[in-house]
Amino acid sequence: MTSVFVWLEHFDGVLVQPSREALGAAGTLGGKITGLVFGKNVDAVVKAAFHAGADEIIKVDDETLETFRFEPYVALLTKIVKDNTPDIVLAGHTTRGREIMGGAAADLDKGLLADCTELSLEGGRLKAVHPVYSGKVLSTIEIVSDGTQFATLRGRAFTPNEPDASRSGNVISASPVLAESDIASKVESFEASVGKVSLSDAAIIVSGGRGVGGPEGFAPIRELAEVLGAAVGASRATVDAGWIPYEHQVGQTGKVVSPDLYIAAGISGAIQHQAGMRTSKTIVAINKDADAPIFGLATYGIVGDLFELLPALTKVFKEKLGK
Amino acid sequence: MHVVVVTKSTPDTAAKVTVDGSGNVTWKEAMVINPWDEYSVTEAVLLKEAHNIKTTVLTVGEEAHNEAVKQGLAIGCDQGIRVWDSTLANADSLQYSRAVAAAVQKLGDVDLVIFGKEQADTGTDQHVYQVGRKLGWNVIGSVFKIQEIDFAGKTIKVVRLVEQGKQVVAGKLPAVISVVKDINEPKYPSFMGIRKASKAEIPVWDGAALGVDFGLPGVKVSAYQNPPERAGKVQMIDGDSADEKARKLVEKLFEDKVL
Ligand SMILES: Cc1cc2nc3c(=O)[nH]c(=O)nc-3n(C[C@H](O)[C@H](O)[C@H](O)COP(=O)(O)OP(=O)(O)OC[C@H]3O[C@@H](n4cnc5c(N)ncnc54)[C@H](O)[C@@H]3O)c2cc1C
Ligand SMILES: Nc1ncnc2c1ncn2[C@@H]1O[C@H](COP(=O)(O)O)[C@@H](O)[C@H]1O
Numbered sequence: 001m002t003s004v005f006v007w008l009e010h011f012d013g014v015l016v017q018p019s020r021e022a023l024g025a026a027g028t029l030g031g032k033i034t035g036l037v038f039g040k041n042v043d044a045v046v047k048a049a050f051h052a053g054a055d056e057i058i059k060v061d062d063e064t065l066e067t068f069r070f071e072p073y074v075a076l077l078t079k080i081v082k083d084n085t086p087d088i089v090l091a092g093h094t095t096r097g098r099e100i101m102g103g104a105a106a107d108l109d110k111g112l113l114a115d116c117t118e119l120s121l122e123g124g125r126l127k128a129v130h131p132v133y134s135g136k137v138l139s140t141i142e143i144v145s146d147g148t149q150f151a152t153l154r155g156r157a158f159t160p161n162e163p164d165a166s167r168s169g170n171v172i173s174a175s176p177v178l179a180e181s182d183i184a185s186k187v188e189s190f191e192a193s194v195g196k197v198s199l200s201d202a203a204i205i206v207s208g209g210r211g212v213g214g215p216e217g218f219a220p221i222r223e224l225a226e227v228l229g230a231a232v233g234a235s236r237a238t239v240d241a242g243w244i245p246y247e248h249q250v251g252q253t254g255k256v257v258s259p260d261l262y263i264a265a266g267i268s269g270a271i272q273h274q275a276g277m278r279t280s281k282t283i284v285a286i287n288k289d290a291d292a293p294i295f296g297l298a299t300y301g302i303v304g305d306l307f308e309l310l311p312a313l314t315k316v317f318k319e320k321l322g323k
Numbered sequence: 324m325h326v327v328v329v330t331k332s333t334p335d336t337a338a339k340v341t342v343d344g345s346g347n348v349t350w351k352e353a354m355v356i357n358p359w360d361e362y363s364v365t366e367a368v369l370l371k372e373a374h375n376i377k378t379t380v381l382t383v384g385e386e387a388h389n390e391a392v393k394q395g396l397a398i399g400c401d402q403g404i405r406v407w408d409s410t411l412a413n414a415d416s417l418q419y420s421r422a423v424a425a426a427v428q429k430l431g432d433v434d435l436v437i438f439g440k441e442q443a444d445t446g447t448d449q450h451v452y453q454v455g456r457k458l459g460w461n462v463i464g465s466v467f468k469i470q471e472i473d474f475a476g477k478t479i480k481v482v483r484l485v486e487q488g489k490q491v492v493a494g495k496l497p498a499v500i501s502v503v504k505d506i507n508e509p510k511y512p513s514f515m516g517i518r519k520a521s522k523a524e525i526p527v528w529d530g531a532a533l534g535v536d537f538g539l540p541g542v543k544v545s546a547y548q549n550p551p552e553r554a555g556k557v558q559m560i561d562g563d564s565a566d567e568k569a570r571k572l573v574e575k576l577f578e579d580k581v582l
């Protein structure tokens with residue numbers, strides 16, 4: 001039977017969305033799904049992982065793993081893969097997912113299909129689609145090395161399972177590989193980002209461009225986002241002008257997002273911005289200029305002033321959503 | 324004390340990139356330095372200015388990648404090196420990481436290797452971590468700011484971005500880092516810089532010169548395709564007032580079950 005390991009990322013005791021998606025993708029490959037949970041006091045995560053689709057969990061609970069660090073996490077994944085020789089290892093293509101998977105694949109000299117938007121198993125070999133040239137081209141990539149095959153999955157490209165609270169399974173405890181004295185780095189502090197919803201996981205994003213006119217112009221964007229439970233995005237022009245922090249930038253040199261609904265207000269739709277949002281399911285463009293390139297990509301377009309339209313939308317959504 | 328910045332060229336970001344009838348990726352526009360590397364190369368030069376260290380700008384690839392190396396030289400890096408031989412023709416990130424690690428080891432006295440966060444063209448955000456493991460060094464990815472670096476004491480402290488916020492991470496040198504946009508204000512070459520760079524020798528190191536075999540790939544690209552067109556044309560929403568337009572749009576979104 002195919003054995004699929006899924007490295008499960010968690011933050012603040014919560015299994016992150018890309019890991020739920022990876023468990024969903026693992027389910028489509030057939031076989032037994034082993035979740036890997038590394039951290040400190042991770043029992044809640046283990047439970048959530050069973051509910052989200054894991055058949056079995058390898059848990060490594062240790063002080064040295066309390067926050068993600070490259071060296072101890074990579075060394076541990078490498079060791080577990082070496083000892084168990086699974087057919088496949090999956091993880092979300094998140095900041096930490098890329099690091100641990102890239103590192104372990106290098107240690108083991110195995111192929112890694114990175115940033116996949118589709119994944120299949122043909123004759124025992126993983127095959128995937130990976131968008132390249134900012135999504136202008138799709139590449140089909142395949143593993144050619146023997147043994148364990150690695151893949152990281154783009155956020156929101158795979159469907160998570162409906163959580164099933166009746167599921168549980170066997171938990172195997174393992175030990176860390178590195179002692180604190182072997183680890184060359186320390187996480188000294190952490191500052192949470194302002195927005196409540198992470199751009200990469202968001203189902204809805206409301207983004208502002210130079211049309212908002214200044215930092216205070218993001219207020220109507222934030223108000224609409226609040227009502228919709230959406231994340232706030234931005235064009236590079238507004239980030240470069242210092243109106244909003246870089247973390248919000250969508251596009252080629254920012255984040256690539258793929259929400260169900262992307263509302264672009266006061267954004268012209270330059271090719272580099274499109275690179276970050278073109279795969280959004282529904283795109284709404286609000287712009288004063290009827291010739292703005294964003295209308296070429298949008299599902300729905302409204303020509304008009306964002307300072308009138310956004311508050312009107314906020315009001316109508318509030319009524320409709322009963323808020 | 325020596326900082327190496329690893330870079331490559333990519334098609335201009337506005338280039339019209341398509342797959343032709345024979346399945347090859349083509350574009351007409353010029354190659355430019357990978358946009359994320361404007362920041363990594365600048366960071367190397369800023370470190371040089373502040374710490375009196377040596378800087379090398381390194382690429383792995385065909386001659387077109389000298390464009391990126393020249394930009395590094397033009398803004399102030401000390402030397403450029405290109406690693407290439409025919410065994411790297413369809414290299415994956417494993418083979419590149421072996422090549423970069425071998426070149427860094429040949430340089431010998433390197434304390435820090437800097438990458439841009441990813442490649443804007445065929446990027447996978449893998450090279451950084453794989454090079455780190457091949458060198459056996461620590462990696463700190465997605466660095467937003469170098470807070471402290473002490474080349475003599477061999478320590479570094481950075482702010483790095485993760486999905487949920489910013490972390491301050493302290494580590495030891497030698498290390499490999501990748502840097503994100505906004506770590507600095509990119510430097511652009513001056514006329515004099517471009518002249519100097521165009522005259523510089525960029526030696527090519529092959530597998531023999533490095534004394535390594537780049538080994539086998541783990542991944543191959545089997546096909547390229549143009550993505551499907553977005554379904555349908557834009558539907559414009561009209562109305563006499565902002566309120567009416569807003570109502571019509573919201574209705575559509577509910578009809579489509581977007582909400
Ligand atoms: C290497 C490189 C990388 C890049 N990476 C990115 C990236 O990652 N992300 C990104 O976004 N860009 C990126 N860019 C920049 C990109 O080319 C554009 O410059 C940028 O996206 C423009 O931002 P904008 O749409 O906010 O501004 P503009 O192009 O100035 O557009 C503003 C729009 O607002 C409209 N407007 C003005 N006032 C109002 C109003 N009151 N109501 C409604 N509409 C109004 C205008 O009609 C106009 O269409 C990159 C560029 C390069 C060269
Ligand atoms: N062939 C190469 N030569 C030099 N640098 C590279 C090469 N491939 C990738 N890089 C750099 O590695 C970083 C991350 O690339 P990637 O892992 O492909 O997203 C970027 O700074 C790239 O410029």
